[in-house]
Amino acid sequence: MIIKKIFNNNAILAKDSKKQEIVIMGRGVGFKKSVGDEVDENLIEKTFILKQKDASEKFKLLLEDIPTEHVSLCYDIIEYANNILSVELNDYIYVTLTDHISYALKLFEEGLNRPNALIWEIKKFYPKEFEIGLKALEFIEDETNKRLPEDEAGNIALHLINAQTNISSNKxxxxxxxxxxxxxxxxxxxxxxxxxxxxxxxxxxxxxxxxxxxxxxxxxxxxxxxxxxxxxxxxxxxxxxxxxxxxxxxxxxxxxxxxxxxxxxxxxxxxxxxxx
CATH class of the missing domain: 1.10.1790.10 (PRD domain)
Structure with missing residues (x-):
């Protein structure tokens, strides 16, 4: 694999032998590297292959806008959700959920809380997604030592609901x-x-x-x-x-x-x- 773009020391964009773009994360994977260099595959920890072009472009923008640690954290949350839910999640979940959680952490650091007025409806109608949201709060706390309020579990559940491609759309x-x-x-x-x-x-x-x-x-x-x-x-x-x-x-x-x-x-x- 060849490096196509370096976001920071721990995140790069590469192309494989099939000319497919892959976002790669790993400690030091971009350190002292240049565009055109071979990827050190021993340093690869996580890979992202987003098939939807628009989602892929937005995800690359996101990598330039928020901490790599938040991207890695959300990758783990989405992987966990994929294992629990028996439905396909839209590629955009990597953009929307990562963006949301990173901003939620920023607001938390500033002492601001965003209440979720739909929290009870989410618990009642989407219990599985809400449970994943609660588990995500544990992931976030383990990684950042910040315990976000339960409302955020509801917000995370909403993103998961919105990303389920088989949910019936409106008229x-x-x-x-x-x-x-x-x-x-x-x-x-x-x-x-x-x-x-x-x-x-x-x-x-x-x-x-x-x-x-x-x-x-x-x-x-x-x-x-x-x-x-x-x-x-x-x-x-x-x-x-x-x-x-x-x-x-x-x-x-x-x-x-x-x-x-x-x-x-x-x-x-x-x-x-x-x-x-």
């Missing part, structure tokens, strides 16, 4: 309507900021994923419980004034009064997707 009409609304919301942001959004960025991917879950809740008439303490929202409203004003435009477009929590998440995502 075609619903998907078409949802797609149009997502595009309308993105247009509101573009016109408010007078910018073109980078559709290949991770922040864009995060935002669209959030909107998909948001519309799933709307379709099922599920509501996020309103938090009594809106301290975080007040802080965000002051710090990201333009993003908050943009969120209000989106709320008006939706013709729906959003909870403080939904307003908070939308405002943060708008701020992130319009930066860099």
């Amino acid at each position: 075609v009409e619903d998907i078409a309507h949802q797609t149009k609304m997502i595009q309308d919301i993105l247009n509101i942001i573009k016109y408010t900021y007078n910018i073109a959004l980078n559709e290949k960025s991770l922040n864009y991917e995060r935002f669209v994923t959030h909107l998909r879950f948001f519309f799933q809740r709307l379709n099922k008439n599920e509501k996020m419980e309103k938090e009594e303490d809106d301290f975080l929202l007040k802080q965000v409203r002051t710090k990201y004034k333009k993003a908050y004003e943009c969120m209000l435009k989106i709320q008006k477009y939706l013709e729906k009064e959003l909870s403080d929590e939904e307003q908070l998440y939308l405002t943060i995502h708008i701020q992130r997707v319009t930066q860099r």
Whole structure:
């Protein structure tokens, strides 16, 4: 195998004899190496072969954006999930779950907690995925010495549910309507900021994923419980004034009064997707 790209000392992109791209992880696998060198196969610990091209490209972006340790950790969680679940998981799980857990750890370090308003529904309707989520919290604690709250087990379960390719999709009409609304919301942001959004960025991917879950809740008439303490929202409203004003435009477009929590998440995502 030949090295095609070096992400850092412990992660590289290689090509095998069949010209297939493989992401390789291992301690020191990229250390003092150059593009075109042979891969030291004795240093290989984990390999990623993502067949979906878009997922593969996003995963490579992810490797440049978050710690290698988080990628390795999520690989172990996904491998565990694959062994427990008797369904095929979409390649995107390597992107979405890794991105989510890395960001959850960042928020945890900053003392912020993201409540999961669907926690009881997830426990009831998706017990197997939730149990995997709880096991994932153990993986995370063993690796980082950080014990994330139970809500995160629910969030991890949601990613696993979303990645199951055999889960029945919504009606075609619903998907078409949802797609149009997502595009309308993105247009509101573009016109408010007078910018073109980078559709290949991770922040864009995060935002669209959030909107998909948001519309799933709307379709099922599920509501996020309103938090009594809106301290975080007040802080965000002051710090990201333009993003908050943009969120209000989106709320008006939706013709729906959003909870403080939904307003908070939308405002943060708008701020992130319009930066860099």
